[in-house]
Amino acid sequence: MAKQNYHVILFPFPAHGHITPHLALQARLHQYHPNLTITLVSTPRNIASIRSSLPPTSPLQLHSLPFCPADYGLLSDSESTEDLPSGQFGTFLFALESVCPAFDHFITETSKQSSVCIISDMLLGWTLDVAHKHHAFHSSFMGTSAFGGAVFLSVMMNLPHNHSDSDPLTLPEYPGVLVPRSQLAAHILTASQTDPSTVLTQKLLSTLYKTDALLVNTTEYLDPIGICMLKKTHNLPVIPIGPLVGSSYSSIPTSERESNIFEWLDLHPGASVLYISFGSQDSIQKSQMMELALGLEASGRPFIWVIRPPLGYNAKDEFKDEWLPDGFEKRMKEENRGFFVHGWAPQIAILSHKSIGAFLSHCGWNSVLESLNSGVPIIGWPLQAEQPFNVTLLVDLGVCVEVARGKLETSEVKKGKVADTIEVVMGDNEKGQDMREKANKISEMMKETWKGESCSSAKGLAELLKLIKRVTNN
Numbered sequence: 001m002a003k004q005n006y007h008v009i010l011f012p013f014p015a016h017g018h019i020t021p022h023l024a025l026q027a028r029l030h031q032y033h034p035n036l037t038i039t040l041v042s043t044p045r046n047i048a049s050i051r052s053s054l055p056p057t058s059p060l061q062l063h064s065l066p067f068c069p070a071d072y073g074l075l076s077d078s079e080s081t082e083d084l085p086s087g088q089f090g091t092f093l094f095a096l097e098s099v100c101p102a103f104d105h106f107i108t109e110t111s112k113q114s115s116v117c118i119i120s121d122m123l124l125g126w127t128l129d130v131a132h133k134h135h136a137f138h139s140s141f142m143g144t145s146a147f148g149g150a151v152f153l154s155v156m157m158n159l160p161h162n163h164s165d166s167d168p169l170t171l172p173e174y175p176g177v178l179v180p181r182s183q184l185a186a187h188i189l190t191a192s193q194t195d196p197s198t199v200l201t202q203k204l205l206s207t208l209y210k211t212d213a214l215l216v217n218t219t220e221y222l223d224p225i226g227i228c229m230l231k232k233t234h235n236l237p238v239i240p241i242g243p244l245v246g247s248s249y250s251s252i253p254t255s256e257r258e259s260n261i262f263e264w265l266d267l268h269p270g271a272s273v274l275y276i277s278f279g280s281q282d283s284i285q286k287s288q289m290m291e292l293a294l295g296l297e298a299s300g301r302p303f304i305w306v307i308r309p310p311l312g313y314n315a316k317d318e319f320k321d322e323w324l325p326d327g328f329e330k331r332m333k334e335e336n337r338g339f340f341v342h343g344w345a346p347q348i349a350i351l352s353h354k355s356i357g358a359f360l361s362h363c364g365w366n367s368v369l370e371s372l373n374s375g376v377p378i379i380g381w382p383l384q385a386e387q388p389f390n391v392t393l394l395v396d397l398g399v400c401v402e403v404a405r406g407k408l409e410t411s412e413v414k415k416g417k418v419a420d421t422i423e424v425v426m427g428d429n430e431k432g433q434d435m436r437e438k439a440n441k442i443s444e445m446m447k448e449t450w451k452g453e454s455c456s457s458a459k460g461l462a463e464l465l466k467l468i469k470r471v472t473n474n
């Protein structure tokens with residue numbers, strides 16, 4: 001007999017860029033459906049940092065799943081992709097499956113009281129088996145754009161790509177979409193169908209074709225082609241429930257100096273400062289950092305740069321002067337032109353400051369949504385995964401210019417192009433003006449998406465609730 005109370009279990013992939021939109025989804029679910037019980041599950045360290053960031057009045061419940069990364073040869077504190085040295089992502093995916101018994105136990109207990117709805121990250125496909133076992137509703141959460149996610153999925157499910165010389169690649173599911181090979185990360189270009197982590201990734205992603213509903217952190221006016229693409233290839237409800245822009249939680253404390261960012265920003269005129277960040281876990285080559293720095297200097301514009309150690313260094317390494325051109329940081333500080341963050345930046349607040357005029361970004365989807373939500377145009381430097389396809393979408397929307405692509409030694413970055421692109425996007429010219437207008441328009445539309453009961457994303461949540469009731473009552 002179906003139970004009348006519903007318990008939503010959110011299970012994000014343990015990485016900042018995945019946890020943040022799940023938290024934003026929880027906030028929207030509680031706003032529009034206050035009677036739902038919602039629990040977010042994750043590994044112990046992630047649960048502890050989320051707990052410390054929640055307001056005391058938050059109705060969100062948290063549940064910790066025991067996790068022993070050391071059993072898989074990972075460092076014992078590797079509970080998030082931010083902690084991983086490069087090359088260990090595949091091992092981390094395998095290790096995460098080890099929380100399955102604890103997750104299963106939690107669902108067993110929860111199902112005794114309520115009808116359960118699991119909303120799990122697209123990279124946690126094994127949760128579907130647990131849902132089936134307990135006759136629970138299951139939906140996969142795609143935290144990418146629909147366009148980026150659809151292209152990425154097609155690329156990943158049609159491996160290998162090293163068998164032909166055709167450039168661009170054509171995608172069997174989407175004949176109209178051409179993918180230049182230069183948009184694919186090296187490990188995808190060389191991946192074989194027998195490589196264990198590729199096999200696992202394909203298995204996890206195949207859940208996206210079998211789940212009860214596919215939730216996508218996007219919206220019709222931003223991403224109409226991508227939504228159509230997913231609807232064409234996925235014979236199940238595809239529900240845009242975005243844009244979900246959170247009040248970003250931080251697992252890394254912001255230092256006192258970094259909290260002076262806003263005083264520094266206040267000193268600059270409106271839309272004059274460039275913000276630069278490559279997300280919560282990625283980085284570029286030292287040689288690329290050098291060229292970027294020289295381009296910034298040549299541009300003459302003020303900037304905030306969130307500097308993570310370049311590739312090849314440990315993510316937790318202290319900043320080293322040798323990563324930047326001689327005397328660069330000192331010169332930029334003396335001229336009051338550069339603010340350097342060697343750690344964690346309060347990104348959402350920075351992007352909403354009136355002095356920010358553009359965002360040089362790796363185009364992770366959260367960064368994109370946060371930028372557009374604040375009406376800030378983007379200078380794209382995609383590094384991996386679906387990021388290059390996000391750039392294609394953004395360029396089509398008229399809010400982005402690509403400045404560089406990739407993080408290999410061979411991925412070319414030229415200081416002249418950096419300076420010229422900054423000038424195009426931030427300068428007083430027709431293209432820059434047009435990009436700013438379009439970004440502002442999108443910002444207005446994004447705010448409309450969540451206004452009132454009949455707004456489009458609230459309708460998406462209502463559709464989800466209806467499906468949960470239908471599936472769990474059968």
Ligand code: UDP
Nearest residue numbers: 017248279280281344345347364365366367
């Ligand atoms: N972020 C932040 N401060 C930082 C770096 C990242 O607040 O110094 C946040 C950013 O606001 C965004 C998330 O981390 O919400 C990054 O997600 P995104 O999808 O852009 O990229 P990822 O890190 O997953 O590659």
